[in-house]
Amino acid sequence: MTANTDRRALLAGAAALGAATLAPATGLAKEEYADVKKALSAGHDAAVKRLQDWIKLPSIAAENLNYPAGAEYMKQLALDAGFQHAEIVPSSGKPGVFATLDAGAKKTLGLYFMYDVKQFVPSEWESPPLEGRILDRPGLGKVVMGRGAVNQKGPETTVLHALHAMKAAGRKLPVNLVLVCEGEEEIASPNFHEIVGAPQVAAALKKSVGVIIPFASQSPSTGAVTINLGAKGALELEMVVSGEKWGRGPKGDIHSSQKARVDSPPWRLVAALSSLVSPDGNTVVIDGIPEMVRPLTARERELIAMTAAKTSEADSKAQLGVSRWIDDMTWEQSLERLAAVPTVNIQGLIAGYTGPGGKTVLPGKATAKIELRLVPNMTKDDTVRKLRAHLDKRGFNDVEVNVSGGYGPTETAEDAALTKAQIAAYKRFGAATTLYPRLAGSWPGVIFTGPPLNLPAGQFGLGYGNGAHAPNEIFLIESANPTKVAGMDEAALGFVDFLYQVAAIG
Amino acid sequence: MTANTDRRALLAGAAALGAATLAPATGLAKEEYADVKKALSAGHDAAVKRLQDWIKLPSIAAENLNYPAGAEYMKQLALDAGFQHAEIVPSSGKPGVFATLDAGAKKTLGLYFMYDVKQFVPSEWESPPLEGRILDRPGLGKVVMGRGAVNQKGPETTVLHALHAMKAAGRKLPVNLVLVCEGEEEIASPNFHEIVGAPQVAAALKKSVGVIIPFASQSPSTGAVTINLGAKGALELEMVVSGEKWGRGPKGDIHSSQKARVDSPPWRLVAALSSLVSPDGNTVVIDGIPEMVRPLTARERELIAMTAAKTSEADSKAQLGVSRWIDDMTWEQSLERLAAVPTVNIQGLIAGYTGPGGKTVLPGKATAKIELRLVPNMTKDDTVRKLRAHLDKRGFNDVEVNVSGGYGPTETAEDAALTKAQIAAYKRFGAATTLYPRLAGSWPGVIFTGPPLNLPAGQFGLGYGNGAHAPNEIFLIESANPTKVAGMDEAALGFVDFLYQVAAIG
Structure with a gap:
């Protein structure tokens, strides 16, 4: 089966099942993922080990730790997952990695990875930060604890898990992939423009419909997702x-x-x-x-108001350890400031x-x-x-x-095909989605959304993690409630679904 | 010989030699110190070793290091030097030491010691800070380098050296001594008032003509001394x-x-x-x-102007590593601010x-x-x-x-007998003196000069050292130019002379 045939077959299948069970009516019917699901289950332990092994090799640019070892490791991870080509791309700072997976598909999706992690102080951790120990979190499930668990090796390993499973299931991907990865994200990507600007990288990315950074987007209590239209x-x-x-x-x-x-x-x-x-x-x-x-637009204010209505101020304050916002402002005002x-x-x-x-x-x-x-x-x-x-x-x-x-800041339009594919994949999982104008945190999406590429770019990923830049960083691998909050296998399946949405939409 | 007889004999001797060779005409004739000089030479190596051994035991209150060991060590140093009584005095913080040396003299002099030292970072030193290594400093002489060398173990060891020599020479001191010592000077003496306020300590100090903290006061280039009338x-x-x-x-x-x-x-x-x-x-x-x-008095301004005229701005700037004073003020203005x-x-x-x-x-x-x-x-x-x-x-x-x-700040009058004795001892050594209203640094003299004791109190000591609170702290033990800048033996002799000045003046 070529990818095109594949996609057509799947679209037909989806149509046959009817829109009511598949909102929106794109991609595969959920039932059609049985082989992928099986492959994900079979590969679960290997994927967890892949994450644990990766955590053992922390590349920290501020400490000049594990370079170029981190890039070489990343290159091998890509090759193992099915990328036919992978290479180290030098920069004025730490090297990046560029890889391509040609599935013979019509569309190409860009993936942005980072192989570096934040600094850590082992004495502040309840479990050694480079061990990636598996711990039980009552009500949540089994998590891997370690530096980089959620930021960003866990979500990235989830994508690799999906690619391994697709290979194991004998499926071609519905889209081609272009991976670009850097090792200086945690020092604010001072040289990433050089990596993306390398002729072979820029040429490959130019063909893509947009770029995604893998993310663990779900609320641990509701499974809901906020889709950030920029950062x-x-x-x-x-x-x-x-x-x-x-x-x-x-x-x-x-x-x-x-x-x-x-x-x-x-x-x-x-x-x-x-x-x-x-x-x-x-x-x-x-x-x-x-x-x-630039002041917020009326639509941005509307999105913020909807976000405020759908999300919990108390949860947010508790998670941050904060009892009052500045000037004792309201939840909605705090969300406005966060974006604006x-x-x-x-x-x-x-x-x-x-x-x-x-x-x-x-x-x-x-x-x-x-x-x-x-x-x-x-x-x-x-x-x-x-x-x-x-x-x-x-x-x-x-x-x-x-x-x-x-x-600089990055922005992607609400009506971009990439955004629509995200919304569709989340909805099909059953996760409520909220659009939010702009993540207060940062990622170098502007390297993609700005000139000369001018591509849509955003985060995508089911699943949950916590503790980025802090001690006790975790990533959920086995969910106690897998139909609400995705564990690693469900999140990988969600990514497969997302690829089919990208292939189908726009 | 009682101390009184002694003093009369010495005064007679001084008078016989004439005021011209002994300015001012008090104390012993310089020739009459031959036995003390001999004893100081004989005891030199032991005194240097005493300083080195003491440096090996740093008491640092901020790090709770070597308590009460430092106090016990200090007590033994006092007993070894001839104090008949020495005791540990507890406080809410680190313990102090109180010791008395009854020479049967008419007058009593108070001595203030500290046994603690400032923190240090060994990697910043050219020689291990607890070794007290002897180094050659071209043009200056031999120095001991170590934490506490000049602040304040070197000057204090010089006093002990003098007492050992007097004992070795078979001489009684011309004044009785009361020693009070603390172990928290470097954290701003939070409990020193308790030690001085202990009934036996306060009673002993009350009988004294004033209190001196041993000091290394000389300029390394000219041997000149600035006498601070307060701090x-x-x-x-x-x-x-x-x-x-x-x-x-x-x-x-x-x-x-x-x-x-x-x-x-x-x-x-x-x-x-x-x-x-x-x-x-x-x-x-x-x-x-x-x-x-309180604004400076006319006399204080006068003293500052004289200090400015007699001291080198260039030397001061070079020593501090400073190229400009605030607001580009003049040398005299900088000395005014320092005091005021x-x-x-x-x-x-x-x-x-x-x-x-x-x-x-x-x-x-x-x-x-x-x-x-x-x-x-x-x-x-x-x-x-x-x-x-x-x-x-x-x-x-x-x-x-x-x-x-x-x-609070401390002040002692220009015309106090204790001040006059200092001036006399410096002059007899041949060191030019300058009166300065107020040391910009601090020492807890106010515990003595304030109520209830209301005693004169000041610093005294020939000799040279540098690097208090800094790496590479040194104290001069063998001067390259001993008639200009005192080494340890000359400074100890100067202290002996000072004791005779105290006995004779006022």
Whole structure:
């Protein structure tokens, strides 16, 4: 069977079963997945082991850990899953991976993977973060705990699981795949544009209908999914004040009694930081940034109101450990801000003595780890320029702004075929969906949605995980309630269904 | 020989030699110290070893390291040096030591010692900080390098060296001694008042003519000494903002994209800090503090002008690694500020992620390690109250102010006998002296100069050292130019001479 025949047969099958049981009436009838389901069950243990093994090899760009080993491992994962071609793509930073799976299909789908993970502090974990131990979570099911479990190796392994199962079931994929993967997502993808811009990668992606990053999208209580029509951009940087660069204050730490006559780098950092936001830290006041913010459209407000109505404020607050939103705003207002406003966040502050007790030093240096979230119509480079100009205008010419990575916001239209395919696949699983204008978190989708590719791009994936960037990161592999919240096999089946939706829609 | 007879004989001797060779005409003739000099030479190696051995036992209150071992060691050092009585004095914190040496003399001198030292980071040192290795410093001489070398074990060992030598020479001291020692000086002496307030300690000190902390006071280039007529007070504290206490922001670190709707403890800390000082960080604007500052007197200004004329701005800047004073002020202005103004210094900043690269967290907590320097008429408790009220008035009620220690400023009159004895001893060595109103650094002299004791108190000591609170701390033990800058033996002889000056003056 060629893919086209296959697809036609499946569409016929779907039509035969009738739209009532298959809303919307695209893709395969659920019953027609029996062989895939069987293959997924048979491959379950291997898939879990694949995830555990991958977790054992953490690539962390900020610590220059496991490069290029992580890229080589990713390349092999792709080849094992059926990609006919896979190659390492060098960049100015860490290498990426490019792979293609030609199924002889009419359409091609792009996949965006990351093989790097966030830093971790083993002592903060209830189970060793590189072991990928399987734990029982009452009411939820069996989870794998480890760094990268949900961000992003679990969802990515789910996709690989689906591809292995399709192969085992002797099926051709309904779409061709182009995989592009980077190893610097967690440092804000400073070189990903080089990888995507490589001629063979750009040419392959140009043929695709859009790009998907695998995701674990479900609510653990309801199974509901929020589909984000975009994501904020991110800009990560350090602001550094040093006596060395300033020409004032001490070059190194000196006795603190000298503060009476010697300028202080930490105080200068405090002043420079203060100039960036309103006194409550909640409104960005960098010159020219407020004017760049595109107000929410009426449709975006409508989507937010629907999201507010369908989602639980209490759950969200409990999960975050937060008892009040800023300015004691309502749930809907908090969701508006989450989608609409740019932010300047202090990730970390470091100056002088940081050990127990005190130490009477006037520090020679002070550093703030800062990240900005960007909304349309902000861009990375323009934001960097505006920040620099803002500081310079206030006499902070000496305050270093060391950008480590970043990219602008990404957007994909509500009526894009890729969005419709997502909605269809979620609905067929039985997951309620909500459209939300813009994820407050970031991913470098703009590399795909921006010029020159101008492709739709979004997240897709059933299943559940938690603890990204935190201790005790988990990914659900066996759901206690698999018809509501997908375990790894159900999520892989959902991905297969999604591929058929992509093949069928638009 | 009783001490009185001794003193009369010595005064007679001094008179016989004539004032021209002995300016001022008090104490012994220099020639009359031959036996002490001999004993100091004989005891030199033992004294250096005493210092090295002491350096090997660092008591660090902030790290709860070597307690009560440090106090027991100090007690034994006192007994070995001839104190007939020595005891451990408990406090709410670390124990102190109280010792008395009754020489049957008419006058009693108080000695203030500290047995604790500042924290250290071995990797920052050119020689292991607990080895007390002897190194050659071209042009300067032989030094002992180690934590506590100059702050304050070297100068204290010099005093002990003098007492050992007097004993070896078969001499009685010209004054009785009362030693009071603490183990929390480096955390701003939070419990020293309890030790001094112990009935037996207070009673013994009450009989004294004043209290001296051993010091290495000489300029390494000229041998000149600045006599400080007082010292600023110090107040050490942490300012902490946490989501837990605030009731806003996250309880722990959460994903930074939430900044759009969740308050930030680091931003709140930045705002609270900003309220304490002028935008340049150089003027304290805490409500009610500026009004407490007693302006410099005409005599104090005069002393500062004389200090400015006699001391080298270039040397000072080079030693500090500073190229400009705040506001590009003159040397004399910098010395005025050093003496006259209170300060708020940021010793350290800690929040969120402090490792390499970035980490997209919104931190649940932010801490600033702060220390204030107090000038007359500020007091510790009043300053704490004013800081709290200042923060509360601006709505920062939740910002924790955790005071770890502190004390007010100390002052001793220019015409106190203790001051005159210092001047006399320095002059007899040949060291030029400058009077300076107030050391910008701090020591808990106010425990002696304030009520109920109301004693004169100051620093005394020839010799040189450097690197207090910094890596590569040194103390000069064998001077390359011993008639200009005292090595350990010369400084010990200077201390003996000082004791005779105390006995003779006032």
